[in-house]
Amino acid sequence: MLLFYRKAMLTITCGLLISLALCYFAWKLAFLHSPLLPAEESKYPWILTTTSDIYWGGKSTITVDEDRFGIDYRFMLDPLANNTTASAAIEFVGQDNKLALVNLNGFEKLKFNVKCTPANTLALAVFIPDERVSKLDDVGTFRFPLTHFACQPNWTEVVIDLRHLETPQWWYGQHNLSLSQTTYDLTKVAKISITNTFQSPKSVESRLQISELNIYGHNWFYLYLVGGLLITSWGGIIFWLFRAHTSALTNDLRERLQKDRPVVAYQALSMEPHKDKESSAVLRLMATEYSNPELSLESAASKLSISRGKINEILKSELGYTFTTYLNRVRLSEAARLLSEKDAANIAEIAYLVGYKNVSYFNKLFKTEYGCTPKVFKEVCPPNEEG
Secondary structure (H helix, E strand, O other): OHHHHHHHHHHHHHHHHHHHHHHHHHHHHHEEEEEOOOHHHOOOOEEEEEEEHHHHOOOOEEEEEEOOOOEEEEEEOOOOOOOOOEEEEEEEEOOOOOEOOEOOOOEEEEEEEEEEEOOEEEEEEEEEOOOOOOEOOEHHHOEOOEEEEEEOOOOEEEEEEOOOOEOOHHHHHHOOOOOOOOOOOOOOEOEEEEEEOOOOOOOOEEEEEEEEEEEEEEOOHHHHHHHHHHHHHHHHHHHHHHHHHHHHHHHHHHHHHHHHHHHOHHHHOOOOOOOOHHHHHHHHHHHHHOOOOOOOHHHHHHHHOOOHHHHHHHHHHHOOOOHHHHHHHHHHHHHHHHHHHOOOOOHHHHHHHOOOOOHHHHHHHHHHHHOOOHHHHHHHOOOOOOO
């Protein structure tokens, strides 16, 4: 059994280490994170572009001071302009610095730190082509679901849920689409824009600063994959351990049974006659009376007219055991033989046959001796398997 326990411990330890490693990598792959700022750390190349109402006759201005380590720009809104606008956008580009569509599917949150002077209320929009109406060379035809956020003079963290943005109603009307067609996906994103709202201050210079811009999401596929793999693997390991334990226990019990048989009482009779009559008498008594539940050191001493100390001395010298230990080993090894040979007999009957009146006590002694209960022993050493 010791060899089995070593193999089992090694298998379980290796299994746990491999499982932990797989869970760690699955966890890392399942939870997505990609920085957009600083720009050099972004896996999606982008440039910062600006737009103002100056293109349609307004006088709003916007000036970019920083767009690599953070975003920092100043703008002033024209209160008289038609559709007052001043916006800055992270526009994704390819190697040729032309507009590119990036796949942000799986990302759910956009997080960033923002600071505005003076306080402001701004809109954040994600520009996505809609296959029903958009032209890839005209961003103005793209769907742009958006949300609003407050911007204070002190640094504040903003979290945007990219899954629940709302497309302006006028966009549906402009493209003759039903207001119920609200679904969109992030598999093709052209740009992320921040623009003013009607609540933004006008006729004063405003400043907006953004840092630590990151997108987060998850992909449960890897966790499901590793989970299924671990369930299957550990199921196989448990099945193997069960089979290996049963086999090891069977072999161990058989070895113990064979090893114990030389001390069984009924075999003591076949031993060569002892020169010492007292030794022969003690061994013969044990061989013929072990099944007597009333047999004890006192009764044996009385019957043989030999002192208790002498009986223990004889057994210790001949077999290496005291009276009680030897009597239990004789009874238990005989019980093991009966369990492996008699199919019809139940545990209680066998306990009585070998001299135990208390079945619970018998079960306890048997488990201590053989490492399993008589019931388990009977299952792993079925009748007719022991010759």
